[in-house]
Amino acid sequence: MMKLHAKTLFCLTFIVGLLVALPAFGASGSTLEGGFKLIPALILIAMIVLFITIGFMNKAEGTSDYYAAGRSISSFGSGMAIASNWMSAASFLGMAAIMYGSGYHGLSYVVGWTGGYVLLLVLMASQVRRFGKYTATDFIGDRYYSNGMRLATAIIAICISFSYCVGQFGGIGIMFKWILGINYTWSVIIGASVVLTYTLVSGMLGVTKNQQIQYVILIIAFLIPAFVLTFKFDYFWLIPPIGYGQVVSDIVAGTTTPYISSLGHPMATVPTPEFAMPWDPATGKDFFQWMATCFALMIGTAGLPHVIQKFYVVPKPSDARWSVTWGLFFICILYWTAPLYSAFGKILSSNPEVGALAKDAIVVYTAQLGSVHPLIVGFLAAGAVAAAFSTVSGLLVAGSSAFSHDIYFGVFNPQATGEQQMRMVKLATVVMAIGVAGVSLLKLGLIAQLVAVAFSLAGCTMFPLFLVGIWWTRSNRAGGIASLTVGSTISLVVIAYFIAGKYGVSFPGKDFMNYWLNPWYFAWIAGPLAVLANVVVSLMTAPPPVEVQKHLAETVHGVK
């Protein structure tokens, strides 16, 4: 209790100190792009220092403490940690960006990323907790009684972390570009260096408790500008996620308001129904793409290793269920608000003089164009970077731990000491960060789209293995291998087509692949095919060992 009070006091002192000290720099940061912005830079540094300090105050004592926070977290706290873990650059920046650019199609991301939690809860949460392993890889290795499967899923988990990180690094690069006023390449390099240092310093700290505090700070950073924008422009400001509805209708019908943007343009727009109408031809997205994206993101959400892993941090299976419910609620607070930024951004940037804006920074640009106080804009931008930092840090640690624990220790050097493994974790973290930074420099897509690749990958590899593995005892190792082979082969083909397309190489059937098996949503068919492969091959081969079935029936499903 005393520890909690000390933390609360520390946070309050930090916030009050920030509010008292920063008005001195209130004049800076008033242009959309350009020079170095002192306030956001200071807030960002303060935020990172705060997170590291809190991490040290909750330092993990051992393996169990590190991976699963000693199984001492309440469902409320775990829900907050799930939300913080989830609130990455894709949520903070990417969702508004995709709605700003693609209108209603962007809502498939909002619905997909939240609707997946229903699947996760009803089909998997408490069952995974009862199975009793620390990581998703361990679950699959044990359920399919195969070290080969353990190794393969460890590699896939690393690939998922990698592609998830690419989008995050893109977000970090864009925000560093905005804060430091330098070009994107240098922004990514500097941002990657900072996030790598942050990960190496904070990676082994008390992740779950730290994430609860991160959530509170990040959601405040995201909500304050929403209240300010709705209040300032005379919309219903008491509940901004409802208040911006009229903004959407104004964009559809066209509007002229008495307000002007920070750049001196009238806050007005010509009728733009394509912003809100479903699968509008003007957005280049159709009905199938909406449905496929939504479904792929849903099953991807339910198959992400770092999300599933969160269920092990709660004391009881019922807490696993409630932690999903709380987690979804906390996530929705952000997701209800994100479209507000795209709507205000659309109307405030409609004057041609504004020119083309980087879509992924539209959240921050909107606050700037709406003349929100530079302090609040700085807090918002710093929050975006901090959101990406916390997610990247967790993913880099998860990826490098999988490499060190499941590949290096599990396959190549089973005699490795703890110290050697730790050295390997650090080396893998550095290698992975450099690789991710290199790929993110290629600017392969919007943040949300790049992260969606990770979801599709998880949706056609991990999700089918968990789903069938939990709910069908007859599923065996051969079925699991077939499922993984189908999912990963389709993933590889899709990614090969995507990369080839980016470099102007044209493979046969390119148009077919780009439409039906697009990298942002290929799991819509690859996931069900992987399930089918598991079922068919399992039925054609011998049942799994009795002890595997017994564990599943008695421990996971309570059949005595």
Added chain:
Amino acid sequence: MEGTTNYSINFFKPRTAFLKENVRIILISITIWAVCVFGFHILMKVIEKPTPEAGYLTYEQVYPKLSAGTASAQEKAELARVYLALIGKSIALQNNSALKGGLTALTYELLPPGEKEAFKAATTALVSDHKLDLAYVQRALGVENDIVLKGMVPFAFVPMEGASLSATAPEIPGIMDKYLIHYQSFLTDSKLFGFPFHYFYSAVFLLALFNLICLVYCYVIDGVMKKHGMESENE
């Protein structure tokens, strides 16, 4: 299946009372979830109708006359405003040379003879400063009192010198179809809390529904667990 029957778990063939109840709750939850997400969007797709904007109706009336050379000055001005509004829709259209060329040609036709050469010279200067903001152009287009369209004028033209511009460029009908026809129904046209209804449904209601499904599921399944003596406090 020899020797393993007692441990058999199959989602579609639950064999204990607890599993039957659990699967029933899961199926109800997933059915509500699927119908509300995918069912609603399928419904929207089924009942939607191509709905043109007012500008498209103007285009349909005037464009054939313009092609035939029979459009009046007033009709040309109306069509020019449609082109101008389109340019205001997006950055992509602000960079669309066919549309801007069409508007430039149309504006040239609308100007009185004494102003045509000045306009031509002004568009030539666009190469260097990319802006053209002339009161007589606003007047010719009838947008001098329209704060939104007036703001588009400086960005709406291309250089005329040496270019072959046409108000009826072959790309224009495609642009009109793509940007001025939307798929609408009563679900998109009705309003709730200021939102177009379908937008509210996806952006606000569905998220609330997911929370509700999770909440109800947790309460119900906790009760089922208790009833069947599962998940004791010590577990």
